[in-house]
Amino acid sequence: EIVMTQSPATLSVSPGERATLSCRASQSVNSNLAWYQQKPGQAPRLLIYGASTRATGLPARFSGSGSGTDFTLSISSLQSEDFAVYYCQQYNGWPSLTFGGGTKVESK
Amino acid sequence: QVQLQESGPGLVKPSQTLSLTCTVSGVSINTGGYYWSWIRQLPGKGLEWIGSIYYTGSTYYNPSLKSRLSISVDTSKNQFSLKLSSVTAADTAVHYCAAGIWGGVRPVVPNWFALWGQGTLVTVSS
Numbered sequence: 001e002i003v004m005t006q007s008p009a010t011l012s013v014s015p016g017e018r019a020t021l022s023c024r025a026s027q028s029v030n031s032n033l034a035w036y037q038q039k040p041g042q043a044p045r046l047l048i049y050g051a052s053t054r055a056t057g058l059p060a061r062f063s064g065s066g067s068g069t070d071f072t073l074s075i076s077s078l079q080s081e082d083f084a085v086y087y088c089q090q091y092n093g094w095p096s097l098t099f100g101g102g103t104k105v106e107s108k
Numbered sequence: 109q110v111q112l113q114e115s116g117p118g119l120v121k122p123s124q125t126l127s128l129t130c131t132v133s134g135v136s137i138n139t140g141g142y143y144w145s146w147i148r149q150l151p152g153k154g155l156e157w158i159g160s161i162y163y164t165g166s167t168y169y170n171p172s173l174k175s176r177l178s179i180s181v182d183t184s185k186n187q188f189s190l191k192l193s194s195v196t197a198a199d200t201a202v203h204y205c206a207a208g209i210w211g212g213v214r215p216v217v218p219n220w221f222a223l224w225g226q227g228t229l230v231t232v233s234s
Contacts (some may be wrong), residue, residue, distance in 0.1 A: 001171075032211075032213050032219065034219075034220035034221075036155075036221075042226075043204055043206075043224035043225060043226055043227050044155065044204075044221075044224055045224070046220060046221060046222050046223075049209075049211060049219070049220045050211065055222070087154060087155060089155070089220065089221075091211070091213060091218075091219040091220060092213065094215055094217055095168070095169075095170075095171055095217075096157070096170060096171060096172075097157040097170075097218065097219075098157070099154050099155040099156070099157070100154065101153070101154045102154050
């Protein structure tokens with residue numbers, strides 16, 4: 001099973017600043033990676049798939065990059081509604097789809 | 109728009125079977141294109157894919173849960189269901205139903221999850 005490791009566990013950022021979240025796979029997943037955002041009491045929301053393709057309606061301040069084992073989710077100018085937990089998920093290692101442990105983005 | 113809603117008991121006794129149903133609205137399960145899925149979130153922890161089903165009845169299970177797992181679809185009711193047997197406290201989690209998408213990565217199986225239900229907490233306790 002491919003293990004996904006996210007860092008840092010918590011990221012403190014001021015509104016308007018840039019946030020950079022990392023996700024590392026235990027083996028190559030090519031570009032087969034998705035990112036989700038989860039707010040308290042809500043279901044996760046798909047943000048990115050194919051490592052860099054934004055889901056429909058996602059603001060351009062969100063961007064994904066990377067391939068192989070190292071991936072990044074960037075939020076260029078953090079808005080108040082962006083404070084949440086973010087998860088990565090790989091879909092290269094069938095028969096298992098695995099998620100990272102999450103990064104909480106909190107207000108500094 | 110497409111919506112998913114989980115339903116089922118919130119409390120299950122150890123060794124019994126956890127049963128949940130997801131009702132889909134806004135699209136017919138028969139339409140194809142979606143892999144109807146279950147994902148759980150253990151308390152204070154991350155997400156775990158449980159399994160998925162296509163409208164044809166083809167199933168895709170997490171190997172770690174496969175021996176206890178059954179997912180079925182009822183196209184007449186536009187619902188799909190989860191049964192997890194022999195549960196323990198370790199199965200306590202918020203359970204989400206979701207619509208998975210195949211994005212072109214072989215094999216043809218769910219890749220990512222585009223739509224999610226609100227989730228329902230199932231507690232395993234005597």
